[in-house]
Amino acid sequence: MTVVALCSVKGSPGVTTLACLLGAVWPVGTPVVVAECDPAGGDVAARFGLQGRTGMASFALAARRAGEPLEVEPHLQYLPGGLEILVGARPMEAARAVDAETGGVDALLRLERDVIVDCGRIAPDASGQRLLLARADAVVIVARSDVSSLGHVETAAARLRQERSGALALALVTGHRHAPRSAGRGLPLDLAVTIPDDRAAAAIVRGEAGSRRRLARSPLVEASERLRRWISASTVATSSAARTARPFAARPVSGQSLPGQSLSGQPLSGQSLPGDPAAGWPEPASWAQPAGSGVPIEPSGTWP
Ligand SMILES: Nc1ncnc2c1ncn2[C@@H]1O[C@H](COP(=O)(O)OP(=O)(O)O)[C@@H](O)[C@H]1O
Ligand SMILES: [Mg+2]
Numbered sequence: 001m002t003v004v005a006l007c008s009v010k011g012s013p014g015v016t017t018l019a020c021l022l023g024a025v026w027p028v029g030t031p032v033v034v035a036e037c038d039p040a041g042g043d044v045a046a047r048f049g050l051q052g053r054t055g056m057a058s059f060a061l062a063a064r065r066a067g068e069p070l071e072v073e074p075h076l077q078y079l080p081g082g083l084e085i086l087v088g089a090r091p092m093e094a095a096r097a098v099d100a101e102t103g104g105v106d107a108l109l110r111l112e113r114d115v116i117v118d119c120g121r122i123a124p125d126a127s128g129q130r131l132l133l134a135r136a137d138a139v140v141i142v143a144r145s146d147v148s149s150l151g152h153v154e155t156a157a158a159r160l161r162q163e164r165s166g167a168l169a170l171a172l173v174t175g176h177r178h179a180p181r182s183a184g185r186g187l188p189l190d191l192a193v194t195i196p197d198d199r200a201a202a203a204i205v206r207g208e209a210g211s212r213r214r215l216a217r218s219p220l221v222e223a224s225e226r227l228r229r230w231i232s233a234s235t236v237a238t239s240s241a242a243r244t245a246r247p248f249a250a251r252p253v254s255g256q257s258l259p260g261q262s263l264s265g266q267p268l269s270g271q272s273l274p275g276d277p278a279a280g281w282p283e284p285a286s287w288a289q290p291a292g293s294g295v296p297i298e299p300s301g302t303w304p
Pocket of ligand 1: 008012013014015016017018043120195196197198199202203206220
């Protein structure tokens with residue numbers, strides 16, 4: 001399994017959006033779950049009308065009670081297209097309590113599937129987040145390209161380097177589709193990808209109506225694909241000193257009936273949406289229904 005942690009620094013939004021899209025462009029046939037571990041509280045349950053108690057909160061509670069191995073399935077819910085998600089607790093007090101249950105984080109790190117963790121903004125006093133950022137195979141900091149944001153990146157990268165040896169990179173929110181040559185220069189971490197300011201695509205990913213075709217062809221999805229490729233390459237290269245990670249290089253799916261229809265609508269070497277390869281991100285009308293799971297999802301939960 002491979003664990004990828006996405007986090008941000010002060011003043012730089014976009015982590016949850018990128019985590020969901022990264023999950024959506026993950027290699028087909030490779031089980032992946034997006035885990036919302038933002039100590040400031042998750043947003044996905046509210047955005048998609050999911051049950052707030054089924055997710056990281058119930059998973060962390062089960063980790064406290066259960067022996068090994070801990071099953072993740074009872075705690076999963078599904079985004080449109082079938083992407084599996086452990087929604088984060090909210091409000092902040094509940095999320096902080098879940099973060100402090102480090103047994104939950106520990107169980108997350110040992111799941112038999114790839115995990116994309118939405119860590120939210122770096123908070124040095126959040127013990128679960130700290131553990132995740134130390135032990136993930138790859139950490140990606142999402143940050144804007146203004147001087148003050150990059151200053152925060154430098155501080156965060158220096159701190160993270162003291163606690164981890166694995167891949168560490170920047171996803172730079174530039175407003176441009178492609179990186180200017182100078183982007184990220186001089187910073188003490190790799191520039192994995194530049195993230196465009198793409199409001200139309202971001203609105204769909206936060207649950208608003210919109211065209212699936214437009215999302216599929218959006219610069220934001222294109223950037224997510226580039227980030228996935230960077231993660232694939234860098235986790236293969238480092239082969240995780242801290243944990244025994246299984247690299248997840250993208251591969252063609254041979255001999256399967258999966259159509260290989262990617263989020264971008266092109267047949268891309270077996271890329272597709274996990275859980276519902278044929279559907280991609282469905283038309284807005286079907287977004288209310290979880291795809292392929294058969295797991296009932298209760299309407300918008302409240303917490304606690
Ligand atoms: N690349 C982007 N371009 C434009 N708007 C974005 C982008 N990424 C996120 N957003 C928007 O910014 C807001 C915060 O995004 P979100 O991903 O929830 O950030 P975070 O998880 O860091 O708080 C949302 O309204 C989202 O739709
Ligand atoms: Mg968020």
